[in-house]
Amino acid sequence: MHPPVVLLRSFLGLGLACGVLVGAACSGSKSSSGPTGGAASSSLTDLMKARNLSEADVNAALKTYTPSGRMDEYLTFASGGHGGQVIVIGVPSMRILKYIAVFTPEPWQGYGFDDQTKSVLAGGKRFAKDLTWADTHHPALSETGGDYDGQFLFINDKANARIAVIDLKDFTTKQIVTSELIGGDHGAAFVTPNTDYVIETTQYPVPFGSTYADPAKEFKEKFRGAAIFWKFDRTKGRIDKEASFAIEFPPYTQDLADAGKLVSDGYVFFNSINTELTWGGNQEGNPPMESGYSKNDMDYLHVVNWKKAAELINAGKGEMINGIRVLRLPTSIAEHVLTFVPESKSPHGVDVSPDGQDIVISGKLDTHGTVFSFAKIKAQIDAGKFETKDSYGVPVLSFKDSIRGQVELGLGPLHSQFDDKGNVYTSLFLETVVVKWSLKDLKVIDKLPTHYNIGHLVAAEGDTIHPDGKYLIAMNKWALDRFNKVGPLLPQNFQLVDIGGEKMQLLYDMPLPLGEPHYAQMIKADKLKPVDVYTPGEDPITGVVSPNVVEANKERVERKADGVHVYMTAIRSHFTPDIIRVKEGDTVKLHVDNIEQAYDATHGFAIDSYNINLSLEPGEHSDVTFVADRAGVFPMYCTEFCSALHLEMAGYLLVEPK
Numbered sequence: 001m002h003p004p005v006v007l008l009r010s011f012l013g014l015g016l017a018c019g020v021l022v023g024a025a026c027s028g029s030k031s032s033s034g035p036t037g038g039a040a041s042s043s044l045t046d047l048m049k050a051r052n053l054s055e056a057d058v059n060a061a062l063k064t065y066t067p068s069g070r071m072d073e074y075l076t077f078a079s080g081g082h083g084g085q086v087i088v089i090g091v092p093s094m095r096i097l098k099y100i101a102v103f104t105p106e107p108w109q110g111y112g113f114d115d116q117t118k119s120v121l122a123g124g125k126r127f128a129k130d131l132t133w134a135d136t137h138h139p140a141l142s143e144t145g146g147d148y149d150g151q152f153l154f155i156n157d158k159a160n161a162r163i164a165v166i167d168l169k170d171f172t173t174k175q176i177v178t179s180e181l182i183g184g185d186h187g188a189a190f191v192t193p194n195t196d197y198v199i200e201t202t203q204y205p206v207p208f209g210s211t212y213a214d215p216a217k218e219f220k221e222k223f224r225g226a227a228i229f230w231k232f233d234r235t236k237g238r239i240d241k242e243a244s245f246a247i248e249f250p251p252y253t254q255d256l257a258d259a260g261k262l263v264s265d266g267y268v269f270f271n272s273i274n275t276e277l278t279w280g281g282n283q284e285g286n287p288p289m290e291s292g293y294s295k296n297d298m299d300y301l302h303v304v305n306w307k308k309a310a311e312l313i314n315a316g317k318g319e320m321i322n323g324i325r326v327l328r329l330p331t332s333i334a335e336h337v338l339t340f341v342p343e344s345k346s347p348h349g350v351d352v353s354p355d356g357q358d359i360v361i362s363g364k365l366d367t368h369g370t371v372f373s374f375a376k377i378k379a380q381i382d383a384g385k386f387e388t389k390d391s392y393g394v395p396v397l398s399f400k401d402s403i404r405g406q407v408e409l410g411l412g413p414l415h416s417q418f419d420d421k422g423n424v425y426t427s428l429f430l431e432t433v434v435v436k437w438s439l440k441d442l443k444v445i446d447k448l449p450t451h452y453n454i455g456h457l458v459a460a461e462g463d464t465i466h467p468d469g470k471y472l473i474a475m476n477k478w479a480l481d482r483f484n485k486v487g488p489l490l491p492q493n494f495q496l497v498d499i500g501g502e503k504m505q506l507l508y509d510m511p512l513p514l515g516e517p518h519y520a521q522m523i524k525a526d527k528l529k530p531v532d533v534y535t536p537g538e539d540p541i542t543g544v545v546s547p548n549v550v551e552a553n554k555e556r557v558e559r560k561a562d563g564v565h566v567y568m569t570a571i572r573s574h575f576t577p578d579i580i581r582v583k584e585g586d587t588v589k590l591h592v593d594n595i596e597q598a599y600d601a602t603h604g605f606a607i608d609s610y611n612i613n614l615s616l617e618p619g620e621h622s623d624v625t626f627v628a629d630r631a632g633v634f635p636m637y638c639t640e641f642c643s644a645l646h647l648e649m650a651g652y653l654l655v656e657p658k
Ligand code: K7E
Pocket: 137, 138, 186, 256, 348, 414, 415, 455, 456, 518, 519
């Protein structure tokens, strides 16, 4: 029997048993206290009465409640929106397990404070400018053969066109890359089925390199969209910028993307929402941007043969622009790399079905979900059967010859996810529901209200060739009356839904008070194999033992040409040395090792007034460089409550005046 069914049965069995026992003791324990709701010995009936819980509430609770010490079956990686982080959430408990610092300095992890993580953040500078925030939208787990492999996670920064690489070995950001070709991205991050490439697509077009051009005169000629294909080197665990490339697009405001899989492997599909070529100017005699964008009935689905594009690039057919090889439009057209298919009004989500045969598109201003057939699209491309061309010369296929059908879903369809039974789950923003429908028969099966204004939704293993069904999270933008009031800025509401049965069942509301998370991916927890501790002396960013590693009894201070080097160790409950003596104006280079190998024995290291704050996980080596430009006495101490003598884990930085 399939494990989910067993699980569901046992849950339902329990639910029924308690249902039968409403009015009698369910747990068998004798109720000795009144229905106070808090007494440990209360019967289930008393508790239900005291807390005003229905049988359905108890059923839902039993499906999410995770007793102390038990683990979750899935982990969800959610974008942290403009918090610039990634949030790790256990499912079904909906317990937050970690915030992973990505684009934003984060004190708990000491991220952005030591030399190592400063260099990661520096990789995300654009035009030499420091950026201390990001608008993270779409996390993408690495895949092998179209299934999540649990090794890496990628996420984009929509605002500043950046991609980050997180290694799931230690849940730490290792690299941030950006090209100075485009000005912001949205169709990112999405991976090809073997993670050969991480895809990043423009949202708002700019002239390449963000150079100046007046849209009133030169929008059509100078402004451009692009898809960047970042080459991922799995053995190094890093993006290889030199081996990456871009494909030029007309300035149609490309939206989301999804890579083909199985039969459609080698292709990637991008939406666009501005075939009108609107650029704003509501005080310059133009209609407001939003109405300009919505004039045409059809926009263009971009169908890209990325394998062909990679071949052409590697054959030298690209042009180097701002440090990246770009396949220009005329080459893409001539070589049939880029083809358009008309798609309905202001599309947002584009999602390839698990078998790779269908492409589900939702137009925000259309009540339908449209199912495009890859086979039909491919047949037209192969036969050179084009209906027309756009004004840039890109061939356009026939809409009706490209679709398998349409299904009336409701108001404001956005994104779609899949289960293991051939069903699709689409978020309807305006109707504020999840609609479940059959991909095969194009029939609506069920609708579940959400609270409120659902954006993305994520199903267990929902973007793979083997979705699990079981759980779905509705990621709702508004929370109005769901939680205690906390002022005018409200958390988002993540609603956990059981999708194991015919009807969807709402299980739990989880407030998420960080940024505006857009998308998430949910992976089977047993696919993840993080390390417990670092190899002694390991630099988490290089992944190898640091040349500055400090071993026990080798602690020392050395004055060198480039500054005062302090080789320090941390172990419960002292730093060695615990006094650092330097002179005003000295450059100080601290090399600190947590020489413990005990799981969870993390130390912190902070120095008063110098903005120094490290997190030293067991085995970790960290470096920090600063100029001792203020003479005086500055306490330093451990910021993690590591031991009974944690408060004693301290010392002084003594900066002798000139
Ligand atoms: Cu719909 Cu950026 Cu994926 Cu937000 S996006 S919801």
